[in-house]
Structures are given as structure tokens and as C-alpha cells.
Amino acid sequence: MTKSFGGLTAVDDVTVRVPEGQIHGILGPNGAGKTTVLNMVSGFIVPDSGSIQVFGEDLTGAKPFHVAQRGVARTYQNIRLFAGMTVLETVSAGAYAQRSSTILGALALSPSERRERREVRERAAALVEQVGVRADHDALAETLSYGDQRRVEIARALATDPQVLLLDEPTAGMNDAESDQVGQLLLGLREAGLTLILIEHNMRLVEEFCESVTVMNSGAVLAQGAPTWCLEQDDVKEAYFGKRSDAARVATLRRARRSPGGA
Incomplete structure (x- = not known):
């Protein structure tokens, strides 16, 4: 998919494939184009090019309520109650x-x-x-x-009884215990047959509960694959932290937190 707003390309030739019954994370720094991808999949924005396929059905350009009727539900980055x-x-x-x-x-x-x-x-x-x-x-x-x-x-x-659930930063504002509860909920939903796609900045949750990820920066895909492998890539670290030295220190902390004795 590709989407531009004026002279700015928010999403540039991005392809995301998520197997049925999997938890897939979309990662990247602020402004990477992550929410624009979810907005296109859920029908709020029409891509300039590319297509959106859900279980083999083309939903490109479908209105949000039609997308919802086809079994795609979502939550939002900013709470909307x-x-x-x-x-x-x-x-x-x-x-x-x-x-x-x-x-x-x-x-x-x-x-x-x-x-x-x-x-x-x-x-x-x-x-x-x-x-x-x-x-x-x-x-x-x-x-x-x-x-x-x-x-x-x-x-x-x-x-809405969805088959696909899109979650935009579902653990924002939560502590580690609350985030873990959401992670366990995601696992239960996957076991019940849902396919889940989430935007998330909580790397510990991503590594523990996502089976695959797409990492974006400046509208393009930097890496795709297993969470731990993607997060160890140098260009991914630089996209998040700006400098390799900062990235190395944060990566060391991330590994320490994954260890049995980590905080």
C-alpha cells in the first residue's frame, strides 16, 4: 500500500502479510506510518495504490462499516468512548x-x-x-x-464478533502487570481463532506475545520477521534511538529485562 498526504508520503509501498490466527505487531518510531496502515485496513483512508485483502476478499476502498461487517474490528490510539x-x-x-x-x-x-x-x-x-x-x-x-x-x-x-482485531497501542498508559494481563488476553483471543494486528511501543510485550512483526520508519518497511531478530537489526535500533551508541545501551537493558532476574 502507498498513501500520500499533499507532498508527504506517509506509507510508501508497504506490504504486510499476516497468517490467519497469528498475533502480528507493527512497530516503529512516532511518525513511521503505523496508524495510517491501520486506517487503510479499517476503511477510514483509501490507499493511493495497492490493495487490502482479508481472507481472500478485496476490501480496498470499502467503507468502515462494510469492513466491520466483513469481520474486521479495531481500537484507537486515543480512547474513543x-x-x-x-x-x-x-x-x-x-x-x-x-x-x-x-x-x-x-x-x-x-x-x-x-x-x-x-x-x-x-x-x-x-x-x-x-x-x-x-x-x-x-x-x-x-x-x-x-x-x-x-x-x-x-x-x-x-x-462486533470480528475475525480480525486491529489494536492501536492497546497497553498505552499501563504498568507492566496490566500490560501482561492484556498480553494474556491477546493469547486467549488468538486461541479462540482471532487474527490480531497491533501497533505497540512496549517491546517486552511484543517480544513475549507477538509471533511476527513489521518494523516501519518514515513510511517504509525496515524489517519483517520474528520480533527478537527484527529488534536486533542495526537500522531498526537507529530508527528508534537515533544513535548506535544509544541503541546499544537500550538493547543491553532490553536483554537484561528479558532475563529471569530482570525487573
Whole structure:
């Protein structure tokens, strides 16, 4: 895919292939073009060239709601919750595209409408528990801690019943313990059959939970493959840290943190 904005090429001939049922990370410094890639896959931006294939179906140029109906859900870099809605209401909203009730049925509160509403709420409650939200289900989602708001967003995306889940910095603002919980959640979702693509700056989480990564810089691909191998490449280190000397020190710290006695 390629995408330019004015005279700036944000994504330059980038190819990302993710096998079904895998956790794939997209890495790179700020401004590398990572979120633009997710925006194109989810239909918010149309690529200037290239194509987007999901399980063999061409979704290039499809509207976001069509992409969602084809089984692709996402979360965002900046939290986007509905003001004034409870945790349960927010997650239930994700199931809208899957509902079969009609406007007339909703107005009349037909038996099928009441049954479907009950099933949606039960499913939403189960997802809230699955992602580890500790707050009361009737609490306003916008009043939750930063980490729980992130989890609510993931639960809302899961309510769309996706096959592919796109996550833009899902552990931003979380401590190591909270990040590990999200990592374990990702593993559980993969075991349940989902394909996951995440943008992430938490290298420890990437190395532990991602099976493959694409590293980007200035809109282009620097490296693709196993996380540890990619992060050891000199051009990847320089892209992140600017100087080889800084990169070497940070790489040493990263290896120390992976060791059994690391912090």
C-alpha cells in the first residue's frame, strides 16, 4: 500500500502479510506510518495504490462499516468512548451491526426485540469480564481508570464478533502487570481463532506475545520477521534511538529485562 498526504508520503509501498490466527505487531518510531496502515485496513483512508485483502476478499476502498461487517474490528490510539454511557451500554453498542431487530420491533418492544436485547446485554457482560474490567458494569465508561477504558474499548470491538482485531497501542498508559494481563488476553483471543494486528511501543510485550512483526520508519518497511531478530537489526535500533551508541545501551537493558532476574 502507498498513501500520500499533499507532498508527504506517509506509507510508501508497504506490504504486510499476516497468517490467519497469528498475533502480528507493527512497530516503529512516532511518525513511521503505523496508524495510517491501520486506517487503510479499517476503511477510514483509501490507499493511493495497492490493495487490502482479508481472507481472500478485496476490501480496498470499502467503507468502515462494510469492513466491520466483513469481520474486521479495531481500537484507537486515543480512547474513543461514548459520553454518558455505562460500561455495559458502551460494549453493547458494538453489537449493533449484528442485531436483526427492526425499527418497528424496537418501538413496539416485541418479544424478539426483548430477547435480543437481553442476549446482547449478557454477551456484553461476558466480554467485560473477559477483558478484565474491574469497575461496576453500570459505571460511566468515561469515569474509569485509563487502563479500564482501554479494556472497555477492546470489549466493544469484540462485541462486533470480528475475525480480525486491529489494536492501536492497546497497553498505552499501563504498568507492566496490566500490560501482561492484556498480553494474556491477546493469547486467549488468538486461541479462540482471532487474527490480531497491533501497533505497540512496549517491546517486552511484543517480544513475549507477538509471533511476527513489521518494523516501519518514515513510511517504509525496515524489517519483517520474528520480533527478537527484527529488534536486533542495526537500522531498526537507529530508527528508534537515533544513535548506535544509544541503541546499544537500550538493547543491553532490553536483554537484561528479558532475563529471569530482570525487573
